[in-house]
Amino acid sequence: MSAAMELNDRFQWPADGVVRAPYRLFSDPDIYQLEQERIFRGAVWNFLCLEVEIANPGDYRTTTVGETPVVVTRDRDGAIHAMVNRCAHKGALVCLKKKDNVASLNCVYHAWNYSLDGRLKGVAFRNGLRGHGGMPADFDVAKHRLQPLKVETFCGMVFGTFDPSLGPVEGYLGPEMAQFIKRNLGRPLKILGTHSQIIRNNWKLYAENLRDSYHATLLHTFYTTFKVNRLDMDGGIILSDEKWHHISFARRANMQEAEEYNSSLHSANYDSALDGPGLLQSWNEFDDGITHSIQTIFPNLCVQFTLNSLAIRFFAPRGVDETELFWIYLGYERDTEEQSQMRVMQSNLTGAAGLVSLEDGCINEFVQRGTRTSPEAMSFMEMGGREVRSEKNSRATETAVRGFWHGYRQIMSF
Numbered sequence: 575m576s577a578a579m580e581l582n583d584r585f586q587w588p589a590d591g592v593v594r595a596p597y598r599l600f601s602d603p604d605i606y607q608l609e610q611e612r613i614f615r616g617a618v619w620n621f622l623c624l625e626v627e628i629a630n631p632g633d634y635r636t637t638t639v640g641e642t643p644v645v646v647t648r649d650r651d652g653a654i655h656a657m658v659n660r661c662a663h664k665g666a667l668v669c670l671k672k673k674d675n676v677a678s679l680n681c682v683y684h685a686w687n688y689s690l691d692g693r694l695k696g697v698a699f700r701n702g703l704r705g706h707g708g709m710p711a712d713f714d715v716a717k718h719r720l721q722p723l724k725v726e727t728f729c730g731m732v733f734g735t736f737d738p739s740l741g742p743v744e745g746y747l748g749p750e751m752a753q754f755i756k757r758n759l760g761r762p763l764k765i766l767g768t769h770s771q772i773i774r775n776n777w778k779l780y781a782e783n784l785r786d787s788y789h790a791t792l793l794h795t796f797y798t799t800f801k802v803n804r805l806d807m808d809g810g811i812i813l814s815d816e817k818w819h820h821i822s823f824a825r826r827a828n829m830q831e832a833e834e835y836n837s838s839l840h841s842a843n844y845d846s847a848l849d850g851p852g853l854l855q856s857w858n859e860f861d862d863g864i865t866h867s868i869q870t871i872f873p874n875l876c877v878q879f880t881l882n883s884l885a886i887r888f889f890a891p892r893g894v895d896e897t898e899l900f901w902i903y904l905g906y907e908r909d910t911e912e913q914s915q916m917r918v919m920q921s922n923l924t925g926a927a928g929l930v931s932l933e934d935g936c937i938n939e940f941v942q943r944g945t946r947t948s949p950e951a952m953s954f955m956e957m958g959g960r961e962v963r964s965e966k967n968s969r970a971t972e973t974a975v976r977g978f979w980h981g982y983r984q985i986m987s988f
């Protein structure tokens with residue numbers, strides 16, 4: 575019996591549905607392996623990199639899809655390609671740097687050489703030496719290449735999939751998600767900075783956390799004290815048609831102070847001021863009034879916009895209980911120097927050493943440690959009801975987390 579069949583045999587989703595998630599999901603190595611196959615190498619569009627990271631012919635950028643190493647290239651004609659970064663000879667990594675500019679791709683092990691689109695061009699000692707050795711006469715370079723992924727770009731992002739039959743990215747996103755990505759990323763982008771961190775939790779705890787609008791103003795006390803993002807601001811949750819992706823949004827100007835904050839949250843009443851008020855200095859960027867948004871794209875991408883801090887978060891599994899989290903802080907090419915500086919200043923809110931989201935790296939590990947010895951126990955997610963649907967007037971809901979599990983169950987056949 576295959577591991578997947580055995581797993582389907584002993585793993586049953588609770589009868590209550592997506593209002594529960596069994597803790598086994600965060601610690602079982604068989605489930606983790608099956609996710610690599612059914613999700614990351616399955617029918618999803620994976621974020622690979624930004625177009626600006628491979629702006630010039632000959633540029634490459636390495637990344638991973640799930641745990642599979644992948645290289646994205648731009649060829650001499652400007653076309654973008656993505657391939658598994660695994661030599662067709664013995665499987666060594668071919669591209670070893672995070673990024674580089676090269677004439678062709680060369681494996682260091684036995685010097686097999688590939689063009690920028692992954693086709694095999696040269697094999698060292700193919701004809702042997704002095705009439706001896708070499709490849710058999712029927713060896714055909716055209717039959718060996720780096721395994722290609724299907725690639726598409728959308729709003730400056732490069733996506734890849736292992737499923738050649740998957741439709742276009744825009745259809746995968748759905749109209750509302752695509753429109754909001756265009757709002758945030760639909761003009762020439764400029765990278766302001768990047769960093770990454772290892773978090774010691776299963777990747778799905780981070781996928782949940784990003785969709786968890788309930789925690790944002792409770793765990794992140796800075797948001798509450800300084801009124802950057804609170805549930806008593808006008809805001810809500812939009813789920814994509816398939817419920818896999820989501821947008822959480824808030825309008826800072828429309829806040830009606832709620833009693834709940836004063837009774838249960840000390841941080842709402844802190845009488846604090848910033849020594850450097852420039853941190854929260856911002857300008858109105860869009861006419862829809864939205865000042866804070868978190869958008870997730872299944873399985874592992876997030877676009878965030880808080881005040882004027884625009885960033886992409888992308889998280890890649892590194893084992894059943896370890897995840898690597900990447901941050902790319904962005905501005906627009908059209909930004910003035912002052913605007914760029916304001917975005918950089920506001921980026922201090924988030925990230926590994928930021929004022930807000932350092933707590934997320936920590937809290938997800940707390941969940942991992944709290945749950946790993948109780949695979950049969952499960953979470954309880956009924957905030958905002960048991961439905962999985964958009965809630966345009968409130969973020970006191972776990973509907974987007976339920977949406978993630980809805981998509982997860984579909985693609986995993988659980």
Ligand code: FES
Pocket residue numbers: 661662663664665666681682683684685686
């Ligand atoms: S493994 Fe790449 S050339 Fe041998």
Ligand SMILES: [Fe+2]
Pocket residue numbers: 783789790793794931934
């Ligand atoms: Fe958070």
